[in-house]
Amino acid sequence: MTAPRYTELVSNLPATVPFVGPEAHMRASGRSFRARLGANESGFGPSPHAIAAIEAAGREAWMYGDSEAHDLRAALAAHHAIPPEAILVGEGIDGLLGNLVRLLVGPGDAVVTSDGAYPTFNYHVAGFGGVLHKVPYRDDHEDPAALLARAEEVGAKLLYFCNPDNPMGSWHSARIVQRMIDSVPEGTLLVLDEAYIDAAPEGTAPALDPEDRRVIRMRTFSKLYGLAGMRVGYAIAAPPLIAMFDRIRNHFGLGRVTQAAALAALQDQDWLRGVQHRVAQARGALSAIAAENGLHALPSATNFVAMDCGRDADFARAVLRELMGRDVFVRMPFVAPMDRCIRVSTGPEAELQVFAEVLPLALRAAR
Numbered sequence: 131m132t133a134p135r136y137t138e139l140v141s142n143l144p145a146t147v148p149f150v151g152p153e154a155h156m157r158a159s160g161r162s163f164r165a166r167l168g169a170n171e172s173g174f175g176p177s178p179h180a181i182a183a184i185e186a187a188g189r190e191a192w193m194y195g196d197s198e199a200h201d202l203r204a205a206l207a208a209h210h211a212i213p214p215e216a217i218l219v220g221e222g223i224d225g226l227l228g229n230l231v232r233l234l235v236g237p238g239d240a241v242v243t244s245d246g247a248y249p250t251f252n253y254h255v256a257g258f259g260g261v262l263h264k265v266p267y268r269d270d271h272e273d274p275a276a277l278l279a280r281a282e283e284v285g286a287k288l289l290y291f292c293n294p295d296n297p298m299g300s301w302h303s304a305r306i307v308q309r310m311i312d313s314v315p316e317g318t319l320l321v322l323d324e325a326y327i328d329a330a331p332e333g334t335a336p337a338l339d340p341e342d343r344r345v346i347r348m349r350t351f352s353k354l355y356g357l358a359g360m361r362v363g364y365a366i367a368a369p370p371l372i373a374m375f376d377r378i379r380n381h382f383g384l385g386r387v388t389q390a391a392a393l394a395a396l397q398d399q400d401w402l403r404g405v406q407h408r409v410a411q412a413r414g415a416l417s418a419i420a421a422e423n424g425l426h427a428l429p430s431a432t433n434f435v436a437m438d439c440g441r442d443a444d445f446a447r448a449v450l451r452e453l454m455g456r457d458v459f460v461r462m463p464f465v466a467p468m469d470r471c472i473r474v475s476t477g478p479e480a481e482l483q484v485f486a487e488v489l490p491l492a493l494r495a496a497r
């Protein structure tokens with residue numbers, strides 16, 4: 131009998147997935163979540179215009195999507211006042227990160243990230259045989275100076291930096307991020323993951339410079355635009371780098387319905403502003419719930435709040451288990467010392483009320 135002959139690289143990869151999805155948890159428990167506050171989705175939903183566009187495009191779903199995503203790229207270009215050649219759309223930031231790593235990282239190549247930062251990036255690096263060098267967080271923030279120093283030291287091809295950060299919700303100012311871009315070592319490309327930028331205060335994102343070859347920036351429709359289920363994000367970088375993706379990307383990967391949804395969502399900036407307001411309110415409500423229960427909510431520039439449970443990781447894990455056991459979906463950081471926290475996404479009031487009801491029970495059970 132023959133067997134598939136896997137590459138040596140893949141044969142040696144661990145059989146892990148970056149995240150266990152909420153549906154898998156529900157299948158395992160046999161129950162539905164009462165509050166879905168774990169994946170930093172937007173429970174406030176997408177713009178009604180995006181929903182209408184999805185319905186209309188559904189009738190055209192027999193056709194492939196435009197492989198150049200012309201209209202969406204043009205609209206993004208106009209929105210950001212940059213040329214379309216500086217924009218690549220793809221299957222979420224996750225998909226874009228995979229292709230970026232494929233472009234630049236081969237077996238043995240050095241890559242730098244923060245220890246405890248977004249694990250999907252690490253998963254892609256491992257999948258192409260890159261060697262990850264991890265820099266500790268500093269006071270619950272990613273540490274730009276230490277990341278740069280490590281990138282220089284190991285000759286990193288990629289330096290991943292997320293601003294605002296997941297899982298802590300912390301952020302650095304545009305001034306610091308710009309200084310980081312200006313200090314990227316020769317031969318290193320900075321990957322600036324701005325998945326949560328729509329939830330951040332003014333002055334968090336440096337000005338976009340589509341000519342800057344030192345950085346690629348990634349944004350998504352999954353968070354405040356409320357389209358996580360559509361899988362669409364975009365990268366902004368100098369046109370020569372964007373053009374390289376054409377050599378390896380899945381040209382028809384972005385569906386017709388998805389493109390229509392993203393375009394309509396982008397065109398409804400009023401909806402986005404409304405969601406920004408609701409996210410800010412929900413962050414306040416989550417902080418209040420945390421305080422009422424003796425937990426400390428960390429300041430957040432994202433659509434989630436990290437709550438310091440005040441003890442060690444075992445305790446935070448127990449709180450998480452008790453919440454999940456009561457059908458409240460939340461997550462927690464994977465790495466110390468951030469794993470003293472649980473991470474709770476913002477969402478509609480009814481779901482926050484469920485969380486408020488269940489948290490004291492979970493804490494009591496965990497203690």
Ligand SMILES: Cc1ncc(COP(=O)(O)O)c(C=O)c1O
Nearest residue numbers: 222223224248296325350352363
């Ligand atoms: C930091 C970060 N980057 C990227 C993503 C994924 O974005 P997308 O849905 O566009 O793949 C997430 C989602 O949680 C995230 O937290």
